Amino acid sequence: MAAVAEAYGTPCYVYSRAIIESNYRTYSAAFGHRRHRICYAVKANGNLALLDVLARLGCAFDIVSVGELERVRAAAGNVRTVTFAGVGKTRVELEQALAAEIFCFNVESIEELELLGEAATALGVDAPIALRVNPDVDANTHPYIATGLYENKFGIPIGDAMDIYRRAVALSGLRVAGVACHIGSQLTSIEPIVDAAERVMRLVDALNREDIVIDHIDIGGGLGIAYGDAAPPAIDVYIKAICRIIDPQYEIVVEPGRSVVGEAGALLMRVQYLKKTPLKTFAICDAAMTDLIRPALYQAYHDILPVTAGGEEQRVDVVGPVCETGDFLGRGRDLAVASGDLLAIMDCGAYGFVMASNYNARPRPPEVLVDGRDIHLIRERETLAQLYAGEYRLVSE
Numbered sequence: 001m002a003a004v005a006e007a008y009g010t011p012c013y014v015y016s017r018a019i020i021e022s023n024y025r026t027y028s029a030a031f032g033h034r035r036h037r038i039c040y041a042v043k044a045n046g047n048l049a050l051l052d053v054l055a056r057l058g059c060a061f062d063i064v065s066v067g068e069l070e071r072v073r074a075a076a077g078n079v080r081t082v083t084f085a086g087v088g089k090t091r092v093e094l095e096q097a098l099a100a101e102i103f104c105f106n107v108e109s110i111e112e113l114e115l116l117g118e119a120a121t122a123l124g125v126d127a128p129i130a131l132r133v134n135p136d137v138d139a140n141t142h143p144y145i146a147t148g149l150y151e152n153k154f155g156i157p158i159g160d161a162m163d164i165y166r167r168a169v170a171l172s173g174l175r176v177a178g179v180a181c182h183i184g185s186q187l188t189s190i191e192p193i194v195d196a197a198e199r200v201m202r203l204v205d206a207l208n209r210e211d212i213v214i215d216h217i218d219i220g221g222g223l224g225i226a227y228g229d230a231a232p233p234a235i236d237v238y239i240k241a242i243c244r245i246i247d248p249q250y251e252i253v254v255e256p257g258r259s260v261v262g263e264a265g266a267l268l269m270r271v272q273y274l275k276k277t278p279l280k281t282f283a284i285c286d287a288a289m290t291d292l293i294r295p296a297l298y299q300a301y302h303d304i305l306p307v308t309a310g311g312e313e314q315r316v317d318v319v320g321p322v323c324e325t326g327d328f329l330g331r332g333r334d335l336a337v338a339s340g341d342l343l344a345i346m347d348c349g350a351y352g353f354v355m356a357s358n359y360n361a362r363p364r365p366p367e368v369l370v371d372g373r374d375i376h377l378i379r380e381r382e383t384l385a386q387l388y389a390g391e392y393r394l395v396s397e
């Protein structure tokens with residue numbers, strides 16, 4: 001990490017190829033002989049190098065925008081393995097995904113279903129679809145990332161799904177291919193997932209009774225990782241639990257993001273000042289909420305470890321330079337730290353860089369991938385000029 005800081009400066013995102021590959025292989029091995037498709041959720045971290053590493057292992061992809069479709073194309077070439085989720089797909093996005101001949105559209109509303117049928121008919125093709133059903137299951141996660149309750153905007157209420165499948169069969173331009181479901185992210189227990197999978201299987205049985213035949217069941221992503229003392233189930237325990245519920249005739253699709261790349265990344269930063277106030281000591285770092293928004297947005301906990309240990313251990317709030325009291329990275333941490341020290345925020349491989357912003361006119365950090373003894377720059381640090389490229393001064397008086 002010190003060598004990375006030397007070469008590329010701080011703040012900087014650092015990823016491990018070995019951890020990403022190992023997580024992917026654990027997923028793949030857990031399925032054994034079961035027919036399956038692992039669609040990595042590009043939203044978790046869409047860097048081309050990471051997508052490339054995964055594509056080489058045979059990984060498929062889950063996207064939520066045409067931007068992510070183009071990332072997959074640029075990194076992996078093959079976009080035919082893609083599943084496309086999201087509540088607000090535009091007509092242009094649907095058309096581009098149709099032209100790309102993706103694997104499946106996970107449809108989230110009746111209006112989207114009709115628009116997709118219309119767009120596909122106009123292009124003279126059949127769109128492969130799964131209804132993303134909302135099973136009304138409490139995923140026991142942060143309310144901002146729970147998606148499987150009827151109060152959430154996601155999916156089609158499972159109680160309405162039969163009717164909408166009948167409608168899908170009747171509409172032109174659509175081919176019913178599967179059922180999809182995703183109940184939330186950073187799930188730390190198996191029960192809600194099992195519960196959702198059972199509800200989905202009951203829907204599939206009902207579809208079968210009406211001769212509406214599907215080929216795959218997409219159970220979404222969402223498996224959590226061990227931030228701090230969170231104790232999510234292991235990947236293979238989770239996959240085996242799903243395999244027990246889904247009938248073997250169906251291809252099982254999963255859409256993991258965080259559990260593939262989360263633990264594989266750290267945000268490397270340097271302590272700028274140690275500031276003592278009557279109540280607290282602040283370790284003011286060169287990374288901020290603009291680089292990692294999870295603590296500010298979800299009160300998320302990330303371990304912060306010393307890279308170069310400096311002063312004596314003391315209790316500090318680890319914060320950034322941004323002009324917001326919400327700009328904290330970790331509060332009340334016992335760290336041996338002095339100005340100039342390097343620190344690493346752990347478990348930043350997922351929803352780190354992808355949620356970074358330019359607030360306070362801060363360029364986004366570079367990303368590097370460590371591969372054995374090699375360190376590859378996989379994204380350059382943004383420059384100040386890039387921040388206002390595309391802006392115009394007023395030309396009139």
Ligand code: LLP
Pocket residue numbers: 041043044062085086145182184185186220221222223255256257258259294298350351
């Ligand atoms: N599939 C769908 C339809 C999703 O909405 C998501 C995540 C995934 C798969 C991947 O979920 P994962 O395996 O990564 O949990 N920014 C938040 C997480 C947002 C998750 C959004 N959807 C965070 O930093 O915790």
